[in-house]
Amino acid sequence: MIPDVLLVDLGMPQMTGFEFIERVRQSDNPRIRAVPAAALTAYARSEDRTKALRTGFQLHLAKPVDPGELMAAMASLARREKASS
Numbered sequence: 001m002i003p004d005v006l007l008v009d010l011g012m013p014q015m016t017g018f019e020f021i022e023r024v025r026q027s028d029n030p031r032i033r034a035v036p037a038a039a040l041t042a043y044a045r046s047e048d049r050t051k052a053l054r055t056g057f058q059l060h061l062a063k064p065v066d067p068g069e070l071m072a073a074m075a076s077l078a079r080r081e082k083a084s085s
Contacts, residue, residue: 002029002031002032002035003035004035004077004078005035005036005037005038005074005077005078006021006024006035006036006037006038007037007038007040007070007074008020008021008037008038008039008040008057009040009041010039010040010041010043010052011041011042017039017040017041017052018051018052018055021037021039021055021056021057022055022056024037024056025056036058036077036078036080037056037057037058037059037077038057038058038059038060038061038073038074038077039052039057039059039060039061040061040063040065041060041061041062041063042062042063043062044062044063048060058077058080059073059076059077061073
C-alpha cells in the first residue's frame with residue numbers, strides 16, 4: 001500500500017529525514033517517488049526550509065506546529081496528490 005502523503009521528522013534516530021526522502025525519491029516505483037511529503041523539524045531557519053524543499057519535500061513545518069495547521073498542510077498535500085493522479 002502506498003500512502004497518500006508522508007510526514008517525516010528530520011531528526012529520526014536511524015537515518016535523517018533527508019536520507020529517508022532521498023530514498024523515497026530514488027525508488028524504482030514511480031508512484032512511491034511521487035508521494036508528496038512534509039518535513040517536520042525543530043530547525044526553523046530559512047536555510048533549513050530551503051534544504052528541505054531542495055531535497056524533495058513539498059512542505060517544511062517547524063515544531064511546535066499547531067494541530068490545525070498540521071491538518072491543513074496534510075490535507076493540502078493529499079489534494080495535490082489526488083489532482084496529479
